[in-house]
Amino acid sequence: EDQVTQSPEALRLQEGESSSLNCSYTVSGLRGLFWYRQDPGKGPEFLFTLYSAGEEKEKERLKATLTKKESFLHITAPKPEDSATYLCAVQGTSYGKLTFGQGTILTVHP
Amino acid sequence: DAGVIQSPRHEVTEMGQEVTLRCKPISGHDYLFWYRQTMMRGLELLIYFNNNVPIDDSGMPEDRFSAKMPNASFSTLKIQPSEPRDSAVYFCASSFTGYNEQFFGPGTRLTVL
Numbered sequence: 530e531d532q533v534t535q536s537p538e539a540l541r542l543q544e545g546e547s548s549s550l551n552c553s554y555t556v557s558g559l560r561g562l563f564w565y566r567q568d569p570g571k572g573p574e575f576l577f578t579l580y581s582a583g584e585e586k587e588k589e590r591l592k593a594t595l596t597k598k599e600s601f602l603h604i605t606a607p608k609p610e611d612s613a614t615y616l617c618a619v620q621g622t623s624y625g626k627l628t629f630g631q632g633t634i635l636t637v638h639p
Numbered sequence: 640d641a642g643v644i645q646s647p648r649h650e651v652t653e654m655g656q657e658v659t660l661r662c663k664p665i666s667g668h669d670y671l672f673w674y675r676q677t678m679m680r681g682l683e684l685l686i687y688f689n690n691n692v693p694i695d696d697s698g699m700p701e702d703r704f705s706a707k708m709p710n711a712s713f714s715t716l717k718i719q720p721s722e723p724r725d726s727a728v729y730f731c732a733s734s735f736t737g738y739n740e741q742f743f744g745p746g747t748r749l750t751v752l
Contacts (some may be wrong), residue, residue, distance in 0.1 A: 545694050560738055565743075570744050571745060571746070572732075575740045575742060586693075618682075624694075624737045626684055626695065628712070629682040631681045
């Protein structure tokens with residue numbers, strides 16, 4: 530059974546204070562690892578897909594990386610508008626099925 | 640494109656009543672997914688469809704839950720009878736293929752009293 534563990538559960542940063550979120554996973558045959566952002570009262574918003582170890586993707590202040598056992602979401606010089614819950618999900622050999630982690634609640638203070 | 644559309648956005652009902660949630664996927668997407676999100680269990684896949692055909696319903700909690708997709712632009716998730724433990728946010732998502740990113744709707748917040 531595919532499993533995803535995200536840490537920390539919550540992270541509080543000052544504006545401009547860079548940090549990283551962790552996503553550890555166990556999956557049989559990784560087909561893709563997905564990062565989503567979820568704002569309160571809204572649906573998850575797609576950020577990145579990573580397919581193989583060593584792959585990196587960037588979008589504004591966010592950079593996602595992937596190893597064989599975990600993924601990191603690096604946030605450089607965050608702003609208050611980066612505050613949200615960040616969800617990680619994996620897709621294994623079960624076509625179409627995503628298994629989500631519990632998420633990391635990020636709060637960035639001005 | 641307007642994105643995935645869900646209705647209603649909020650639903651409050653009493654235990655034992657029938658509840659129907661609705662979803663319109665993004666045009667051209669062949670896959671449609673129904674998820675449930677709670678604080679305790681996070682985001683869980685309930686069922687998904689490919690070209691209007693149910694493929695995997697192993698996440699459906701019990702026989703009180705049913706889902707249909709009569710055409711490519713409409714799907715329903717029905718709970719009959721509803722129970723307080725069904726209270727959650729229900730999301731619909733769609734994707735172009737089974738291995739692409741999924742795009743989520745705004746969700747329906749269901750409260751069963």
